[in-house]
Amino acid sequence: MLEDAKELAADGMDKAKERLLRELARIRAGRANPALLDDVKVDSYGSMMPLNQVGTISVGDARLLVIKPFDRNNIAAIEKAINNSQLGLNPQSDGVIVRVPIPPLTEERRKQLVKQAASAGEDAKISMRQVRREANDMLKQAEKDKDISEDDLKRGLDQIQKLTEAETKKVDAVVAAKEAEIIDG
Numbered sequence: 001m002l003e004d005a006k007e008l009a010a011d012g013m014d015k016a017k018e019r020l021l022r023e024l025a026r027i028r029a030g031r032a033n034p035a036l037l038d039d040v041k042v043d044s045y046g047s048m049m050p051l052n053q054v055g056t057i058s059v060g061d062a063r064l065l066v067i068k069p070f071d072r073n074n075i076a077a078i079e080k081a082i083n084n085s086q087l088g089l090n091p092q093s094d095g096v097i098v099r100v101p102i103p104p105l106t107e108e109r110r111k112q113l114v115k116q117a118a119s120a121g122e123d124a125k126i127s128m129r130q131v132r133r134e135a136n137d138m139l140k141q142a143e144k145d146k147d148i149s150e151d152d153l154k155r156g157l158d159q160i161q162k163l164t165e166a167e168t169k170k171v172d173a174v175v176a177a178k179e180a181e182i183i184d185g
Contacts, residue, residue, distance in 0.1 A: 012131030020124035065100040121175035
């Protein structure tokens, strides 16, 4: 039962960390990153499809994303989807590929992005605390049902708390690194 609770906590915290990393990858730090366009949906032949399913996205240089559509008929739809995505990007096409220049960040925009990164980190820590609560409840119920002893309960609660603290420190480090990346641009 102790191992089950620890496994539940570890899995839940790993999922929260993965979600945080995906979220932080979407935050523009002044450099071209294909993950920036992950949420963009293109109206292709009557259905909304993720951009990476209608073309290949590559990095042209530090401030340029290049999209090569699988079908040239989708170029206008790709431009429209990027314009409507509220990412502040202005795509340009030459009839074959779509270039998306990444403009330099203003100081005000940098501050907003730092707040967004901090918020994503806080959301991850909240998820981790929820997982800790679920694992602790599992242990307390096992002790109530006489599946584990009181000493095992205390040991398990302590181990889960230490795991939570370690994972929280990792989240803080990842968020601090992203904030530094945004500020240094």
